[in-house]
Amino acid sequence: MMLQFPDPVKLRTKKLVFEEVYAARDSATLEQLKELSSKRRVIEESINESSSITEAIAREISGGLTSPIQQDLRRLEEYLPLLENLLSHVDLVSSNSQMVRWTSNLKIRWTSALSSSTFFNLMGPKFFQVDNLQFELGMTLFLYGAILRERALEVLSTDLVQSATFFREAAGVYHHLANEVLPSLGPSLPAERPPEAISSVSTVMSLICLAEAQAVTIRRAAEKGIAVGLLAKLHYGVTQLLDEAEGALYAGTRDCRDISSRLVEFMVSCKSLHELRSQIYLANDLKSAGQVGVAVGVLRLALTNVKKKMPSEESWKSVFGKEIDDASEILRKFEHENEFVWHEKIASGDELPLPQGNKIVSIVPYSPKRWERELAFKI
Secondary structure, eight states, X not given: XXXXXXXXXXXXBOOOOGGGTSOBSSHHHHHHHHHHHHHHHHHHHXXXXXXXXXXXXXXXXXXXXXXXXXXXXXXXXXXXXXXHHHHHXXXXXXXXXXXXXXXXXXXXXXOOSSOGGGGGOTTSOOOEEOOOHHHHHHHHHHHHHHHHHHHHHHTTTTOHHHHXXXXXXHHHHHHHIIIIIHHHHGGGSOSSOOGGGSHHHHHHHHHHHHHHHHHHHHHHHHHTTOOXXXXXXXXXXXXXXXXXXXXXXXXXXXXXXXXXXXXXXXXHHHHHHHHHHHHHHHHHHHHHTTOHHHHHHXXXXXXXXXXXXXXXXXXHHHHHHHHHHHHHHHHHHHHHHIIIIIOOOOOOGGGSOOOOOOOOOOOOOOOOOOOOOXXXXXX
């Protein structure tokens, strides 16, 4: 089982009407601005859970898609090219004083799903306002990556290959966000900023998605009967990816200290879980090679370590409990066999093999699409 962490999709936003901010010079530009506002409105209503349309209408509008997650992906894929086009035209005249005034009136407001203070605000969701179209693009892309990740989980039980691909696509979106979109936004951000607007946090999310893609790939490899020695290395590869994510997160706290403790605990918990799974496979491999005493030592240490990392989240705790029970049963059998058959010395400390990892997944690069449409403003 995989640990569930749906928090990244829990973003909210306030209404944004582009044609009320930017004065169009011609009717074609006005219609395009209205279309942009309309596309965004359906996203607002969906994530804010304020839509009044029925499931049947939503299915019809989305071309027959029955999954709400798929419908949200379609909405974002229709909105993002229009937003990219507007951004490119605004950038061309960004130094114009009129354009500067218009942009300052945008009032782009989003909540954060990864800010620790967001969940304890008694006055309702806390909105961060940054009047910069790059902020709108960044938050929308963050949401897109999060929904791709949810889609990966949605198809996990029916199609492992597709699930891994969605995770890799989400990793590509976050990689693009971290390296191409957010760096230029940094100087315009206020001191109080959402973690989603920080490059290092998107790097963290990209690495988490890659780790999840590898976890799905391991499941498929196990079904195909791949050697347990390789499975041990693949599970430890997940641990290594999450180690990188932790490092990126700690680097990011210099720019944003308000990070959700649930995100931190999720990474630590996943890392511990896959380290345990790696050690279980390693122990089985060692036993098959006749090294029962070393296998027992590996399992004893692995169980000692994982019990120290028991998460507080109940659903995660139940997954840990099952893994610990399974590992304990394997250890019991190994110890019993060693006691009555092999009589090997139980290895410990420096006698135990160092874990080895193998990372085999990569991002699916995100290529932004832009609808090439001329926009003319009254400047």
